[in-house]
Amino acid sequence: xxxxxxxxxxxxxxxxxxxxxxxxxxxxxxxxxxxxxxxxxxxxxxxxxxxxxxxxxxxxxxxxxxxxxxxxxxxxxxxxxxxxxxxxxxxxxxxxxxxxxxxxxxxxxxxxxxxxxxxxxxx
Amino acid sequence: xxxxxxxxxxxxxxxxxxxxxxxxxxxxxxxxxxxxxxxxxxxxxxxxxxxxxxxxxxxxxxxxxxxxxxxxxxxxxxxxxxxxxxxxxxxxxxxxxxxxxxxxxxxxxxxxxxxxxxxxxxxxxxx
Numbered sequence: 578x579x580x581x582x583x584x585x586x587x588x589x590x591x592x593x594x595x596x597x598x599x600x601x602x603x604x605x606x607x608x609x610x611x612x613x614x615x616x617x618x619x620x621x622x623x624x625x626x627x628x629x630x631x632x633x634x635x636x637x638x639x640x641x642x643x644x645x646x647x648x649x650x651x652x653x654x655x656x657x658x659x660x661x662x663x664x665x666x667x668x669x670x671x672x673x674x675x676x677x678x679x680x681x682x683x684x685x686x687x688x689x690x691x692x693x694x695x696x697x698x699x700x
Numbered sequence: 701x702x703x704x705x706x707x708x709x710x711x712x713x714x715x716x717x718x719x720x721x722x723x724x725x726x727x728x729x730x731x732x733x734x735x736x737x738x739x740x741x742x743x744x745x746x747x748x749x750x751x752x753x754x755x756x757x758x759x760x761x762x763x764x765x766x767x768x769x770x771x772x773x774x775x776x777x778x779x780x781x782x783x784x785x786x787x788x789x790x791x792x793x794x795x796x797x798x799x800x801x802x803x804x805x806x807x808x809x810x811x812x813x814x815x816x817x818x819x820x821x822x823x824x825x826x827x
Contacts (some may be wrong), residue, residue: 604795607788607791608792611789611792614785618778618781619823619827621744622823622827625766625827626762626766629751629755629762632758632762633751645748649745649748652741653741656734656735656737656738656741659734659735660738663731663735687745690745690748690749691744691745691748693752694745694749695748695752697752698751698752
């Protein structure tokens, strides 16, 4: 114990544990999404319902494609952190860990699939 | 000892004994809308994958999303998205230490309900 500083002994011992970093990630992603969501809603909404060829041409333009890539990436990151809070409030024990791992995997998979698809259309 | 009388101690008041208030209900709906947005988001992921795959796959995904049922999910998602966004902005304001008193918190709750409805109508009309 003598080799540890007082600060090192205290880190992670509070009730929040890694909660401060989690909260900070929520703040950063939510600030990013305040800008991204209006851009995504009005670019995606403008093309939804159009024929196939127009959709492909639309997402070959840089602006709509980059907005969509960022929104899918940041959005699913934000979702994975947010749904973790929901699970931690209502699910306990092993089911909690399983649910959190499952939702993190789902979030990253959905983000990767969406970004791959948009990049494939764009390039 | 800390473990004496464990399990027989009074519980602090929980959600169910409180009358619903504007602040608690707007907060609960931020949670519900945020998590429910998974459905609309996964539909959009499907739509992008289908567009990247080819015309037949796109016709299936696009057909579902633009059907009456898909329209219903998308309309609900647009409202949920705006509501959750305004709820998030309210959280950012609170995190900066502002508007934490009851009067301002309730005003912010009313503003986010009204703004989410108006911006949803605006979005549907523009799109």
